[in-house]
Amino acid sequence: MSSVLTNAAVEKGAAQPGVSLVRDVSLPALVLHRAALEHNIRWMQKFVSDSGAELAPHGKTSMTPALFRRQLEAGAWGITLATAVQTRAAYAHGVRRVLMANQLVGTPNMGLIAELLADPAFDFYCMVDHPDNVADLGQFFAARGVRLNVMIEYGVVGGRCGCRSEQEVLELAKAIQVQPALALCGIEGYEGVIHGDHAVTGIREFAASLVRLAVQLQDDGLFAIDKPIITASGSAWYDLIAESFEAQNAQGRFLSVLRPGSYVAHDHGIYKEAQCCVLDRRSDLHEGLRPALEVWAHVQSLPEPGFAVIALGKRDVAYDAGLPVPLLRYKPGVVPAKGDDVSACKVTAVMDQHAFMTVAPGVELRVGDIISFGTSHPCLTFDKWRTGLLVDERLDVLESMETCF
CATH class of the missing domain: 2.40.37.20 (D-serine dehydratase-like domain)
Structure with a gap:
C-alpha cells in the first residue's frame, strides 16, 4: 500500500x-500568540492615529498576508515593502497600496511593477536617490505609457541609501520634473541608521531636515500632488519621528506616514529594549507592545x-x-x-x-x-x-x- x-x-x-x-x-x-498579536496591531494603529499620521507597516518583517490583512482591517493606510517581488506577492493577496521603501532598479523588476500598474486600483510608490535611476525609470515607464509615483530618499552620511545632502535632494527633484513618466509624490528617510550616544538628538535633527526639505520642494512647486507624502520611522524610534512630524505640523501640509514593521510580532530582544526606551520617553503610554x-x-x-x-x-x-x-x-x-x-x-x-x-x-x-x-x-x-x-x-x-x- x-x-x-x-x-x-x-x-x-x-x-x-x-x-x-x-x-x-x-x-x-x-x-x-493571538492575544499579543491583536494587542500589538491595535496599540500601534492607535499610537499612529493619535499622532496625526498614517500607518504603513513594513511588511518585509513577516511577509505574511494574513497579518497584512489584519493590519489593513485595523486602519493601516497601506503596506510598506522592500522589493518588487515582495510587492507582487502582497498584490496577489489583495494589498492595493504599497510604499516600496527602496529604489526600483533593474528592468525585470521595473517590468513586475509595470504589470501591476495596469490595475488602476493599485497605488504604488518607490524611492529614488540618484539621477541614473531617475533616467532609467523615466525611459522605461515612458516607453510603456505608464506614470510611476516616486519619492526622494534622503539619507545620512555613512548610512544606507538616500541623497546625502539637501542640495542633492533639490537637484534630484529637478531631474524628476523633466521626466514625464515620473511623478514626485513625497520625500522619505530612515532614521534607524543613526546611532551613538547622541542618537536621539541626531534623529530629531534628521526629521527636522526631512520636513524642511519637504516644505522647500513644495514651495518650489516640485511635487506632482497637492498633499505630498513625508515618511520615515522604523520599529525603534517611531515615537521620535511622530513627535517631530507633529511638532513641525508636517501633517498640516503633508500626509505623514510612519512605517514600523516589527511591532506586529515584537520580540524578547532588541525591540523589547527599544520599547522600554519608548515608554521611558513617553510617560503618557502606560502599556507597550507584547x-x-x-x-x-x-x-x-x-x-x-x-x-x-x-x-x-x-x-x-x-x-x-x-x-x-x-x-x-x-x-x-x-x-x-x-x-x-x-x-x-x-x-x-x-x-x-x-x-x-x-x-x-x-x-x-x-x-x-x-x-x-x-x-x-x-x-x-x-x-x-x-x-x-x-x-x-x-x-x-x-x-x-x-x-x-
Whole structure:
C-alpha cells in the first residue's frame, strides 16, 4: 500500500487548525500568540492615529498576508515593502497600496511593477536617490505609457541609501520634473541608521531636515500632488519621528506616514529594549507592545550534567541580534498545557539545527520536553519559515499562516 503525503504534512512546523501545540504539532514550529498579536496591531494603529499620521507597516518583517490583512482591517493606510517581488506577492493577496521603501532598479523588476500598474486600483510608490535611476525609470515607464509615483530618499552620511545632502535632494527633484513618466509624490528617510550616544538628538535633527526639505520642494512647486507624502520611522524610534512630524505640523501640509514593521510580532530582544526606551520617553503610554512571536522546540539530548541540546538552530531562528531566550518548559502531550519557567537557562550557541543550552540549577529536563523560546529581530526569524501557527490561550492552533518570502 502506498500513501501520498500532502505538502502540509511535510512542511516544517505546519499543522491544521484545532490541534494542540503541545500534543499534535511536529516541532520546531513558529508560534504566534493571538492575544499579543491583536494587542500589538491595535496599540500601534492607535499610537499612529493619535499622532496625526498614517500607518504603513513594513511588511518585509513577516511577509505574511494574513497579518497584512489584519493590519489593513485595523486602519493601516497601506503596506510598506522592500522589493518588487515582495510587492507582487502582497498584490496577489489583495494589498492595493504599497510604499516600496527602496529604489526600483533593474528592468525585470521595473517590468513586475509595470504589470501591476495596469490595475488602476493599485497605488504604488518607490524611492529614488540618484539621477541614473531617475533616467532609467523615466525611459522605461515612458516607453510603456505608464506614470510611476516616486519619492526622494534622503539619507545620512555613512548610512544606507538616500541623497546625502539637501542640495542633492533639490537637484534630484529637478531631474524628476523633466521626466514625464515620473511623478514626485513625497520625500522619505530612515532614521534607524543613526546611532551613538547622541542618537536621539541626531534623529530629531534628521526629521527636522526631512520636513524642511519637504516644505522647500513644495514651495518650489516640485511635487506632482497637492498633499505630498513625508515618511520615515522604523520599529525603534517611531515615537521620535511622530513627535517631530507633529511638532513641525508636517501633517498640516503633508500626509505623514510612519512605517514600523516589527511591532506586529515584537520580540524578547532588541525591540523589547527599544520599547522600554519608548515608554521611558513617553510617560503618557502606560502599556507597550507584547512579544507575540516564539519558536518552540524539543529537548533533543542531555549529554552532560547541566547541558542540553535543543532541536533548534540557525535554520529556525534569528541569531544576528542575540540568541534565542528560553521561556517556558512544557510536558509533551499534556493537555491542558502548563508551562514551567526556565528563563534561568541560557542558550550559548546555535548551529545549523542545534542549540546549546546551559540548564540552570533546579531545572529538571528530560529528552522530549518542549521549550518555548523568545527571539530577537523577528524579521530574520519569520524568513526561515513557510508557515506560522496562530494559537490561543489554550495553545490550540487557530490558523496556519503562510509566508511569502
